[in-house]
Amino acid sequence: MGRRNAPEVNAGSMADIAFLLLIFFLVTTTIETDSGINRKLPPIDDENVEPPKIKERNIFQVLVRDDGQILVNEDQMDIADLREAAIMFLDNGGGKGSQACEYCQGKRDPKSSDNPKKAIISLQNNRKTKYKSYITVQNELVAAYNELRNREAQRLFNRDFTDMVKDFDNPDYPGNKDKLKEEIALIKELFPQKLSEAEPK
Amino acid sequence: MSKFKKKGEGGTPAISTASLPDIVFMLLFFFMVVTVMRDNSLKIENELPFADQVEKLDKKELVMYIYAGKPSERYQRQFGTEARIQLNDKFASVNDIRQFVLEERRTRREELQNKLITALKVDKETNMGLVSDIKQELRKLEALKVNYTTRDGDVKFNK
Numbered sequence: 602m603g604r605r606n607a608p609e610v611n612a613g614s615m616a617d618i619a620f621l622l623l624i625f626f627l628v629t630t631t632i633e634t635d636s637g638i639n640r641k642l643p644p645i646d647d648e649n650v651e652p653p654k655i656k657e658r659n660i661f662q663v664l665v666r667d668d669g670q671i672l673v674n675e676d677q678m679d680i681a682d683l684r685e686a687a688i689m690f691l692d693n694g695g696g697k698g699s700q701a702c703e704y705c706q707g708k709r710d711p712k713s714s715d716n717p718k719k720a721i722i723s724l725q726n727n728r729k730t731k732y733k734s735y736i737t738v739q740n741e742l743v744a745a746y747n748e749l750r751n752r753e754a755q756r757l758f759n760r761d762f763t764d765m766v767k768d769f770d771n772p773d774y775p776g777n778k779d780k781l782k783e784e785i786a787l788i789k790e791l792f793p794q795k796l797s798e799a800e801p802k
Numbered sequence: 803m804s805k806f807k808k809k810g811e812g813g814t815p816a817i818s819t820a821s822l823p824d825i826v827f828m829l830l831f832f833f834m835v836v837t838v839m840r841d842n843s844l845k846i847e848n849e850l851p852f853a854d855q856v857e858k859l860d861k862k863e864l865v866m867y868i869y870a871g872k873p874s875e876r877y878q879r880q881f882g883t884e885a886r887i888q889l890n891d892k893f894a895s896v897n898d899i900r901q902f903v904l905e906e907r908r909t910r911r912e913e914l915q916n917k918l919i920t921a922l923k924v925d926k927e928t929n930m931g932l933v934s935d936i937k938q939e940l941r942k943l944e945a946l947k948v949n950y951t952t953r954d955g956d957v958k959f960n961k
Binding site: 612615616619620622623626627629630635636637638639640641642643644645665680726727728729730731732733734735736737739740741743744747766770798 | 856921926937940949
């Protein structure tokens with residue numbers, strides 16, 4: 602007359618169940634990090650302050666129209682040529698004397714920008730412009746800046762500017778971060794990103 | 803009589819699989835912890851445009867999201883097909899952004915409050931008018947850091 606022992610539960614299938622769950626989570630997991638184009642909006646202007654006068658040759662005006670066509674300084678341009686044109690404008694270095702730009706490799710056309718530090722790209726759009734056209738243009742203009750910055754970083758530090766920024770954001774970067782920060786700031790100073798986003802007309 | 807008994811009859815002993823569940827559970831917990839379930843259910847179409855000059859947006863605690871796009875099919879009868887803004891789980895108008903940003907700022911730690919980045923997740927077919935309104939509102943609130951969230955890819959795909 603024995604009290605029967607409770608039969609032991611077979612745990613052999615435990616692994617199977619766990620595997621099933623594991624596979625479910627493996628499939629559903631998306632370790633997503635968003636990425637995008639970082640921009641800084643201009644602060645609201647103080648209406649009492651007169652905006653500084655900018656010479657026309659220092660402005661590269663890009664207008665994105667409703668249908669995605671772009672006008673650069675009022676001439677139509679293909680999107681594929683925009684990057685090249687922006688680089689030519691920024692890298693022109695037509696200034697003389699105190700405005701001169703020693704590191705520019707452009708044509709030094711007196712009708713184009715004096716110095717990358719003075720050159721401004723003004724991006725305008727209509728209210729009916731599609732967001733995708735706008736992003737395309739933004740992307741090309743940022744690419745122009747990145748290309749020039751890469752060139753200078755290669756010249757000065759033998760590496761790409763974009764890699765330097767990536768390293769700086771990497772928490773495990775073994776090198777000297779303070780030094781890297783200074784170097785990034787230096788490159789940014791050579792080609793400051795002056796991309797103004799006007800309100801749509 | 804040797805002190806060292808000969809072991810077994812040779813052959814390889816079966817590897818114990820008793821610890822297999824433990825290993826699997828460990829992996830399971832890892833994936834359970836890193837899985838992020840989407841916290842906003844989207845009521846709009848949100849197909850982001852492509853760009854290749856992108857920077858990662860990995861400081862999650864600094865980011866607030868503003869979505870915009872056409873209401874998805876389910877909601878079109880109620881809200882029409884004109885592009886709209888979505889904040890958290892609700893459709894919103896441009897005027898609601900102010901409240902939203904202030905609220906988001908309030909929930910962050912103090913030292914982070916002016917480092918917040920606004921991620922604009924805007925459908926690629928949206929008109930820039932709406933985006934400009936959002937940007938204008940953000941400028942008024944001095945939330946100047948924005949990120950146009952995109953998918954990584956060549957801009958050719960934007961056609």
